[in-house]
Amino acid sequence: MRSVSVIGIGETKIGRLPDLSVQDLISDAGEKAISDAGINKDDIQALFFGNFNGQQLCGQGHMGPLATEALDLKIPAIRVEGACASGSLAFRQALISVASGVYDLVLVGGVEKMTHRNTADVTEAIASASDVVSEAEIGATFPGIFAMIANRYKEEYGDPREAMTYVAMQNHENASLNPDAQMPKTITKEKVENSIMIADPLNLFDCSLVSDGAAFVVLCSTELAKKINNGKKIIEVIGSGHAGQPLSIAAKDSITEFAATKDAAADAYKQAGVTPADIDIAEVHDCFTITQIINCEDLGFFPKGKGPEAILAGKTAIKSGVVAVNSSGGLKAKGHPIGATGISQIYEVITQLRGDAGERQVPDAKIGLSHNIGGSAATCVVNIFREAK
Amino acid sequence: MRSVSVIGIGETKIGRLPDLSVQDLISDAGEKAISDAGINKDDIQALFFGNFNGQQLCGQGHMGPLATEALDLKIPAIRVEGACASGSLAFRQALISVASGVYDLVLVGGVEKMTHRNTADVTEAIASASDVVSEAEIGATFPGIFAMIANRYKEEYGDPREAMTYVAMQNHENASLNPDAQMPKTITKEKVENSIMIADPLNLFDCSLVSDGAAFVVLCSTELAKKINNGKKIIEVIGSGHAGQPLSIAAKDSITEFAATKDAAADAYKQAGVTPADIDIAEVHDCFTITQIINCEDLGFFPKGKGPEAILAGKTAIKSGVVAVNSSGGLKAKGHPIGATGISQIYEVITQLRGDAGERQVPDAKIGLSHNIGGSAATCVVNIFREAK
Numbered sequence A, B: 001m002r003s004v005s006v007i008g009i010g011e012t013k014i015g016r017l018p019d020l021s022v023q024d025l026i027s028d029a030g031e032k033a034i035s036d037a038g039i040n041k042d043d044i045q046a047l048f049f050g051n052f053n054g055q056q057l058c059g060q061g062h063m064g065p066l067a068t069e070a071l072d073l074k075i076p077a078i079r080v081e082g083a084c085a086s087g088s089l090a091f092r093q094a095l096i097s098v099a100s101g102v103y104d105l106v107l108v109g110g111v112e113k114m115t116h117r118n119t120a121d122v123t124e125a126i127a128s129a130s131d132v133v134s135e136a137e138i139g140a141t142f143p144g145i146f147a148m149i150a151n152r153y154k155e156e157y158g159d160p161r162e163a164m165t166y167v168a169m170q171n172h173e174n175a176s177l178n179p180d181a182q183m184p185k186t187i188t189k190e191k192v193e194n195s196i197m198i199a200d201p202l203n204l205f206d207c208s209l210v211s212d213g214a215a216f217v218v219l220c221s222t223e224l225a226k227k228i229n230n231g232k233k234i235i236e237v238i239g240s241g242h243a244g245q246p247l248s249i250a251a252k253d254s255i256t257e258f259a260a261t262k263d264a265a266a267d268a269y270k271q272a273g274v275t276p277a278d279i280d281i282a283e284v285h286d287c288f289t290i291t292q293i294i295n296c297e298d299l300g301f302f303p304k305g306k307g308p309e310a311i312l313a314g315k316t317a318i319k320s321g322v323v324a325v326n327s328s329g330g331l332k333a334k335g336h337p338i339g340a341t342g343i344s345q346i347y348e349v350i351t352q353l354r355g356d357a358g359e360r361q362v363p364d365a366k367i368g369l370s371h372n373i374g375g376s377a378a379t380c381v382v383n384i385f386r387e388a389k
Helices: A024-036 A054-058 A062-069 A086-098 A118-125 A140-159 A161-175 A187-194 A222-228 A259-272 A289-298 A306-312 A338-354 B022-037 B054-058 B063-070 B086-099 B118-126 B142-157 B161-175 B189-193 B223-228 B258-274 B289-298 B307-312 B338-354
Strands: A005-012 A047-050 A077-082 A105-112 A196-198 A213-221 A236-242 A281-284 A366-375 A377-387 B002-009 B045-051 B076-081 B105-112 B195-201 B215-221 B236-245 B282-283 B367-374 B378-389
Touching: A005 A086, A005 A222, A024 A213, A047 A062, A047 A236, A047 A338, A054 A105, A054 A118, A062 A077, A062 A105, A062 B236, A077 A086, A077 B258, A086 A105, A086 A187, A086 A213, A086 A236, A086 A377, A086 B086, A105 A338, A118 A281, A118 B289, A140 A289, A140 B236, A161 A187, A161 A289, A161 A306, A161 B105, A187 A338, A196 B142, A196 B258, A213 A222, A213 A366, A236 A259, A236 A338, A236 B338, A259 A289, A259 A377, A259 B054, A259 B161, A259 B189, A259 B215, A281 A289, A281 B063, A289 A306, A289 A366, A289 B076, A338 A366, A338 A377, A338 B258, A366 B045, A366 B215, B002 B022, B002 B086, B022 B063, B022 B105, B022 B215, B045 B063, B045 B338, B054 B105, B063 B105, B076 B086, B086 B105, B086 B236, B086 B367, B086 B378, B105 B338, B142 B195, B142 B236, B142 B289, B161 B189, B161 B289, B161 B307, B215 B223, B215 B338, B236 B258, B236 B338, B258 B289, B258 B338, B258 B367, B282 B338, B289 B307, B289 B367, B338 B378
Parallel strands: A047 A077, A047 A105, A281 A366, B045 B076, B045 B105, B282 B367
Antiparallel strands: A005 A213, A005 A236, A077 B076, A105 A213, A236 A377, A366 A377, B002 B215, B002 B236, B105 B215, B236 B378, B367 B378
């Protein structure tokens, strides 16, 4: 398998974007990535596309060719879905296709349009990522499921409330430095802790956002990237892992430790030849604040049960941290356009490794990681990146 | 890239199956394929899964881990969607993953559960495979779109009515020999031509079925297949092509010649080192009778415009044909559980190449082809198979 690199990135502003259609979002982000890569459209051989639930939210499936039509391309296209990890799964399929030589240069994208639907419809559409019969249909939608996870975490390791609040504040602070973020504003401890209860112990500010948005990257063999020589740093994918667990919460051995994250991360670290301590910046799946804490532990950044303490000590902060987590603002404050989220995480990692992150730049960011889960961690994809030699 | 083969197959009875859940369908077909392959579940490294629209039809997304849970597996899983070509796209991703060495042995499956919903809901769900804004929302659902295609074909090449009727009769006759078929009964010319009009010129019997069903195959490196040595003929994937066109009918150069089929077939033939004349049996996408005629031309079995004449001369019949088309009964009479369809086509090709097709066995079937389109041929996947040397 040959080395593969990212040579172009693009994303929309993320947020409530009532004037932009699915096609508009795709066109905006896709054209930015193509232009950033400095390639011609004729160079693109295939599209790998993440979309979680256009079928329930927009009545629109078959998003692969919809996206190529929006970008005026006539190439093979495929939609990949793995709940909130759809974008990362699309990226991984693209990676395998280029690494194996099936294609030399491909486009990877993702989109979700959600904010035109009412809360009940959005909740139902998101709940399709759970085991609907044993969970959604008896009222266990995702805030309830992750509230249960937070309660169990408290039982096993002590109360994560203060760290959850810190995660919300830190992600909003980071988002305030990201021009694409949906909620680019700092928030106070009081605001988080006094916000309305969604599912005990999760308050409104413990929950990620409902968003419209799209993100794209251009992927090619590292050899080709060097020939194209577009003046940007070439960022290589040095490790990739994908792991799975049963869909339902009931079938999982633990809900305070996500086996899919641990397995995907182990594969990615091994392939990359690095350890958790080598990671300078990480976009970590934060559908809820508790999820970010658990994920930071499962990724090996901190020992199990010690995430809250480490986070409260500032170890995930942009400037002073040992690993900067969610410099983009994360799903919590940058936003969570589900099918685009995995690609938007990679957008941030590449931006940081290029040194182009402006005010939110992590000093000396050399090795970056993206981590994306679907459902209650039934799907997990981890990718690791570094500037190509 | 190394050689890859199919070593196990399984499918459900296809039809109106009100007593079986999505999980039941997956479990039935998946366990059959695993048992047929003679492997242990521990040998399976990943699942590639085709599902078109569980989200609108069943409120259920994230079908990858749903399927692994139904099969008691804890492995990475991914759902792939490309409308009616979802199953074949999943197969192709699996093929690339094994050929490249990412995995050695994987499971590929597909499911759709449709018959519990009313006609309006099913029509709307299927229409999500079109360009919803320019087509479905103005009333152009698929029977209307393919009626337009049939009318245009008549304009360009003469009236295909008689050949369309023959396709319906032949597929029903083949289905009458297939124990898994939804409508295993022969029909008369009068029955087809006097059936109710759906969208002029398509009658009821020109249209494929609404079905429940699942199908699975086990795929591994040919080298490993020989080691496993399960007593079945090892059937190698000797060619695979995937091509795309814009989603909307309006953006296509021709609607009587599907560029995606021609491009995908050209790639598959080239890779396999065979020509259309070498194909002994083919499962050809027949969402409507006119589609089968056009596809047989685009696959190179007959010159453009000469499909009707060749089909009426019996050239696609099981026993006397030059290429046996849809020996299973096709989408038309075996049934069309959308996400499973591409895998069910491969199930039939493998069954024929193994010589296990009983009364519907094609004599001397050596080289087989599966052809699957999504939407109005915005997506096409073609695979070619032969016994491994």
